[in-house]
Amino acid sequence: MRCSMALILSSCLVAAGPGFAVERVVFRHHDHQRQLQGRVVVEAQDGGLLFQTPDDALWAIEPDQLVRRTRDDAPFRLYSRDKLSQKLLAELPDGFDVLATAHYLICYNTSREYAQWCGSLFERLYLAFTNYWGRRGFHLSEPALPLVAIVFADQASYSRHTRPELGELANSIPGYYSLTTNRMTMLDLTGTSRAGRARGRSGGQAQINRILAQPEAERTVATIIHEATHQIAFNCGLHTRLSDCPMWFSEGIALYFETPDLTSAKGWKSIGAINRVHLAQFQDYLHRRSPDALAVLITDDKRFRDPNTSRDAYCEAWALTYYLMSRRSKEYVTYLRGLARKKPLVWDDAATRLAEFKQAFGEDLARLDSDFVKFMTTLR
Numbered sequence: 001m002r003c004s005m006a007l008i009l010s011s012c013l014v015a016a017g018p019g020f021a022v023e024r025v026v027f028r029h030h031d032h033q034r035q036l037q038g039r040v041v042v043e044a045q046d047g048g049l050l051f052q053t054p055d056d057a058l059w060a061i062e063p064d065q066l067v068r069r070t071r072d073d074a075p076f077r078l079y080s081r082d083k084l085s086q087k088l089l090a091e092l093p094d095g096f097d098v099l100a101t102a103h104y105l106i107c108y109n110t111s112r113e114y115a116q117w118c119g120s121l122f123e124r125l126y127l128a129f130t131n132y133w134g135r136r137g138f139h140l141s142e143p144a145l146p147l148v149a150i151v152f153a154d155q156a157s158y159s160r161h162t163r164p165e166l167g168e169l170a171n172s173i174p175g176y177y178s179l180t181t182n183r184m185t186m187l188d189l190t191g192t193s194r195a196g197r198a199r200g201r202s203g204g205q206a207q208i209n210r211i212l213a214q215p216e217a218e219r220t221v222a223t224i225i226h227e228a229t230h231q232i233a234f235n236c237g238l239h240t241r242l243s244d245c246p247m248w249f250s251e252g253i254a255l256y257f258e259t260p261d262l263t264s265a266k267g268w269k270s271i272g273a274i275n276r277v278h279l280a281q282f283q284d285y286l287h288r289r290s291p292d293a294l295a296v297l298i299t300d301d302k303r304f305r306d307p308n309t310s311r312d313a314y315c316e317a318w319a320l321t322y323y324l325m326s327r328r329s330k331e332y333v334t335y336l337r338g339l340a341r342k343k344p345l346v347w348d349d350a351a352t353r354l355a356e357f358k359q360a361f362g363e364d365l366a367r368l369d370s371d372f373v374k375f376m377t378t379l380r
């Protein structure tokens, strides 16, 4: 999950008023002026804006970037499915097509078979994810717009498109979900379109299955499921985009759901299986884990962003989620309800985060930590 937006809007924020009339803003963006039409989601006291466009992208506009702001009487509306599809094609390079499924628009310049494979994987995840939370008493809502995935056939076109958002990481991250554009962008790692072209026809389902049956496909499928889980969670009411949802929590859920099952020809079918990669990493990390690790995990997201500590932070987020889902699932859902209500761009301090965690799981953090570690060391 990526958030490239510079979140430096003033900390004193007020929610935008009711009505959601259409507004037009002109603002300086890099070295040129840009015009957007949409609605103000949050307005800072200093005039900074969080602005939503009809494709459900979010823009943070600083007061010194803003050139002009005008208001219309027309109500703000998100695009229809057809309009969104047209806009996406107009924005993408030549050679893209759109595949529509029940909840997704998949834009692709790779083989149609690969786009169809992605579509069926996403839909199965969507159904499994909503059922999973529904059974635990938390009912998710339908996304306001179809969920958008953009699938690139090759590294060159993927890097060109993603470099403004990812920078140099465009060459090393094969797929991501962006909190600001609300889209998933990914590379077709099976290379079905290249292989198809070499044979003079499109790559087929048999070839996708063959590639996904390789052991190294496990991490590829996990990455796709991980990012797709973030997108569903942020669009169906589990989290709010750009709110203070602790990273251990949002990443923990994506890690919990990502575990692929390559015994299934479709690559994924199960929820909450033990993730061997993260378990091995966590058991190794236990040797250097500090006594206050749990409190740090809950209150501070820094370790997730630092390349030196991110592997440990991610495996710990998976482990804590796995433990709480296995042993404390009722309390977990209570805690989740509180986080789901958080508003965009309102940042909690460490004391608030800790207090909310203790309110859900009990005051004795040391005892919970010892139960947690004991439970995780018994897993094989």
Ligand SMILES: [Zn+2]
Residues within 6 Å of the ligand: 001, 226, 230, 250, 251, 254
């Ligand atoms: Zn993630």
